[in-house]
Amino acid sequence: MLIIGITGMPGAGKSAIYEVAKKYDLPVVSMGDVVRYETKKRGLELNPENVGNTAIKLREEFGNEAIAVACLKYIEEHLKDKDVVIVEGIRSLYEVNYFRKHNPLVLIAIHSSPLTRFERLKIRGREDDSANWEVFVERDLRELGFSIGYAIALADFVVINESSFEDCVNQLDNILKEILNNLEKYKKYNFIYAIPE
Template sequence: MKLIGITGMPGSGKSAITKLAEKYKIIVVSMGDVVRHETSKQGLTLNPENVGNTAVKLREIHGNEAIAVPCLNYVNEKYKNEDFVIIEGIRSIYEVNYLGKNAKLDIIAIHSSPKTRFERLSGRNREDDSNDWNTFVERDERELNFSIGNVISLADYMVVNEGNYMDFINNLENTLKKIIKAD
């Protein structure tokens, strides 16, 4: 099995991989879902502060690989016979290292400017998003503290999501095809 990791700052367009994955019949596992699940298990409201604090606490308690370990365990339990599995939402170089030690791994980074990402998040209406600029900046800082900048800069592939949505989807699909063909 080969893992395809998706990284990018909040609102960059990481979730767009889901529709492409359906087209190619590739399973997608979201690391963010793991954090949101843990937040809910604690009885906390899903909002930017609680979800962010949960991610920090999980890493403090279980180490920097805290989100990657249950994700990979889940993948190995449920999808070990798949050729490819996409792990969406990688935020830490430690997660990359852990996943890369335990499986073949390529990383796709999706990049969008802060202004573009803020506009998207403001209109997305997910519980852990914010339409307040200061909260947005705090979330970005927290993500950067997880070392997401290192993951983005060291990614195997970079797809920019700034302009036309269909151009972005086509570029993302071409990148996915390269990875599939290379394996």
């Protein structure tokens, strides 16, 4: 099985992958959903602080690849017959390495500027989003603390998402076509990065 990982900062447009995945009938597993599920399971309200703290606690309890462990367990239980699975919301090189220890993984980064992302999050208004710039910056710095910057910098493909949703979808569509047309090549993507301490 090949895993196609999607990484990017909050509001970069990672969820556009759902649109493209439908076209190719590919399942998508959301790492953010796993954290939100764990937050609710712990009896906490879904807001930026609680979701962020739950992500930190999960990593403290189960290691830096904690969310990837939960996702891979879900994939093995529910999607083991699939040839390709998309994992949306990879946030660290630890997670990249964990997936690659078990399956080949191709990583796609979706990148948008902070101001573009902040405006999008204000419109999106999910429980763990904030319309406050300081809270937005805190969240960005927390994400960077998980080593998401390494994952973005070392991605195999990059989508620059500064214009329309359609443009982002088109870029992702072209990348998925490339991967699906060359599956054997990408099934060799299991190299591990040494992570700086």
